[in-house]
Amino acid sequence: MKILVTGGLGYIGSHVVVELQEQGYDVVIIDNLSNTSIDVLDNINSITGLKPKFEQLDVRDKTELSEFFKRHHDIEGIIHFAASKAVGESVEKPLLYYENNINALVYLLQNIQDKKVNFIFSSSCTVYGQADDLPITENAPIKAAESPYGNTKQIGEEIIQDTCKVNPNFKAIALRYFNPIGAHDSALIGELPLGVPQNLVPYITQTAIGLREQLSVYGDDYPTRDGTAIRDYIHVVDLAKAHVSALSRLLEKKAKVNFEVFNVGTGEGSTVIEVITAFEKASGQKLNYKIVGRRAGDVVEAFAQTDKVNSALGWKSQYSLEEALASSWAWEKKVRGK
Secondary structure (H helix, E strand, O other): OEEEEEOOOOHHHHHHHHHHHHOOOEEEEEEOOOOOOOHHHHHHHHHHOOOOEEEEOOOOOHHHHHHHHHHOOOEEEEEEOOOOOOHHHHHHOHHHHHHHHHHHHHHHHHHHOOOOOEEEEEEEHHHHOOOOOOOEOOOOOOOOOOOHHHHHHHHHHHHHHHHHHHOOOOEEEEEEEOEEEOOOOOOOOOOOOOOOOOOHHHHHHHHHHOOOOOEEEEOOOOOOOOOOOEEOEEEHHHHHHHHHHHHHHHHOOOOOOOEEEEEEOOOOOEEHHHHHHHHHHHHOOOOOEEEEOOOOOOOOEOOEOOHHHHHHOOOOOOOOHHHHHHHHHHHHHHHOOO
């Protein structure tokens, strides 16, 4: 069974490809290599013993995308990652995010809207904004987005839902991630942002390894237990397994409706200071950090209620925060040759 993974050489995508291959799926990847390296393809091969099919392609190129689907007309499932994903950057470059995240999704759906294809969308807990109640359930109100990135995920879900309404054969699941961290146990794939990291954990590991001089903690005046923002940090391998479970649900026709959403997190929130402390314990490294002002687009607190995903998908996170951070540190050292 052939499954397309867009952005499949990226951080989350590469881990999902590994899990899919280990479950026997025939995987084809498209990626424009804008935020990753072709070396990831060989590293996936080293882990699974199989090199997935790969085509360097930008999903925003309508002509190339159409030609791709002519060559691969037997795709039965798509997991869509190809998008820009940094909250802070989206505030600074909103039009880039609307082009990358909305146009690409529309072009992709135009090619499959009349086919029997199962679709999994990489969504985000940012769709909830600052939730009124915690933990956040899937029934929480979708509020005005705190950032253009969050808005693209809200709009993306609406586009998919509208597509499902007009095509009864089109089935889709949106997985609303909380905060993916960590790396594969092999330390062969992990998060390696090009340029300055936009996410907390790679900035922590790059600071610890000496690549960055100091970590900035954005705000210590939030109404939380230590004043820093709270997030639900989930190991990327756990997250990858959730995608395989979601795909199985669609392929086995267990869903009673065409479009479903699931929160994917651990169900526990950690402050930025708690993450720093856990990293220091897991790595044995003392981290150089400073407190600075709040960052535009950040919410105070977000962590998941996971009952729905635990029950419907038979999935539950397995890794602890310290285990996830230890794997991030092992990956960072491997990349830097230390």
